[in-house]
Amino acid sequence: MEVLAKKGREENAWIYLARFRNSREHLVEFVDSVEPGIPREKKWCINISTQFGCPVNCRLCDAGGSFNGNLTAEELLAQVKYVLGTRNFMRTEKLKVHYARMGEPLLNPSLIASLLELPEICRPNTPMACVATTAPAGSYQQLVKLAEIKDKIYRAGKFQLQFSVNSTDEGVRDYLMPVKKMSLQELAEFGERFWDKSDRKINLNFALARNIPVEPEVVGKLFNPEKFLIKVTPVNPTRNAEINGLESMVGFEGKPDLEIAAKFRELGFEVIVSIGAKEEIDIGSNCGQYVKMWNTVNC
Numbered sequence: 001m002e003v004l005a006k007k008g009r010e011e012n013a014w015i016y017l018a019r020f021r022n023s024r025e026h027l028v029e030f031v032d033s034v035e036p037g038i039p040r041e042k043k044w045c046i047n048i049s050t051q052f053g054c055p056v057n058c059r060l061c062d063a064g065g066s067f068n069g070n071l072t073a074e075e076l077l078a079q080v081k082y083v084l085g086t087r088n089f090m091r092t093e094k095l096k097v098h099y100a101r102m103g104e105p106l107l108n109p110s111l112i113a114s115l116l117e118l119p120e121i122c123r124p125n126t127p128m129a130c131v132a133t134t135a136p137a138g139s140y141q142q143l144v145k146l147a148e149i150k151d152k153i154y155r156a157g158k159f160q161l162q163f164s165v166n167s168t169d170e171g172v173r174d175y176l177m178p179v180k181k182m183s184l185q186e187l188a189e190f191g192e193r194f195w196d197k198s199d200r201k202i203n204l205n206f207a208l209a210r211n212i213p214v215e216p217e218v219v220g221k222l223f224n225p226e227k228f229l230i231k232v233t234p235v236n237p238t239r240n241a242e243i244n245g246l247e248s249m250v251g252f253e254g255k256p257d258l259e260i261a262a263k264f265r266e267l268g269f270e271v272i273v274s275i276g277a278k279e280e281i282d283i284g285s286n287c288g289q290y291v292k293m294w295n296t297v298n299c
């Protein structure tokens with residue numbers, strides 16, 4: 001792996017652009033970030049890419065548009081090692097490794113092998129692994145394997161699964177995330193089998209966009225609040241979101257008192273309203289943007 005560039009700020013995020021296999025077809029981004037006001041010694045987040053581009057092509061993300069294959073387990077872990085190495089593998093109280101940058105992690109068969117090796121390369125820290133997915137229909141077996149690994153080596157809250165839901169209307173979900181994927185009913189049924197009482201709740205992520213239907217009652221009928229929580233995020237200001245007219249219902253300043261969050265809470269769900277720092281948006285840290293910019297400038 002060759003790191004070609006980095007941008008960002010120490011107090012928010014460093015975004016790295018790297019090339020694998022000595023080929024411009026094999027560029028990825030990965031991120032070293034902190035939560036505002038919390039030092040890396042307390043909480044440190046690393047967000048890695050799983051594919052070269054993304055075949056899913058979500059309407060609110062810039063990672064799609066091209067797809068040049070999967071990273072190997074070694075290439076997945078190289079991103080984590082690089083970030084840890086920049087700080088000499090220092091100790092932190094909480095290390096989160098997100099498989100959530102470019103690519104749909106469940107479409108990469110090397111995801112499982114990399115999760116098996118991750119704890120070893122994170123020493124002296126014990127990582128919490130987070131996998132964010134649209135839950136493509138054909139990757140059900142990968143989810144089953146994730147459940148096995150979670151029970152084997154990421155017990156007691158060291159694993160976080162996040163489903164990108166975005167709307168409660170299946171037709172609109174298909175529009176936003178144009179891949180054949182598990183229905184809401186199937187996600188709920190899978191969660192029932194996946195979740196164990198020592199686990200973190202499974203996140204149902206909604207990037208709230210104007211005119212995109214989200215009905216808390218539909219979620220309430222299908223999902224158990226003891227096993228699932230709701231995460232509400234803004235639609236990041238990506239080029240694709242703009243082209244597709246997806247305007248965020250959640251701003252980036254402060255924490256809005258969202259009516260929809262209140263409705264979910266009334267139904268018994270824990271709700272996290274997760275708003276990226278404005279500085280992060282200014283860095284242009286949204287998924288796929290750095291690789292796209294690099295290709296535009298250097299082609």
Ligand code: SF4
Pocket residue numbers: 054055056057058061062063064101102103104134287
């Ligand atoms: S949101 Fe995830 S799955 Fe969708 S295009 Fe972006 S990287 Fe791919």
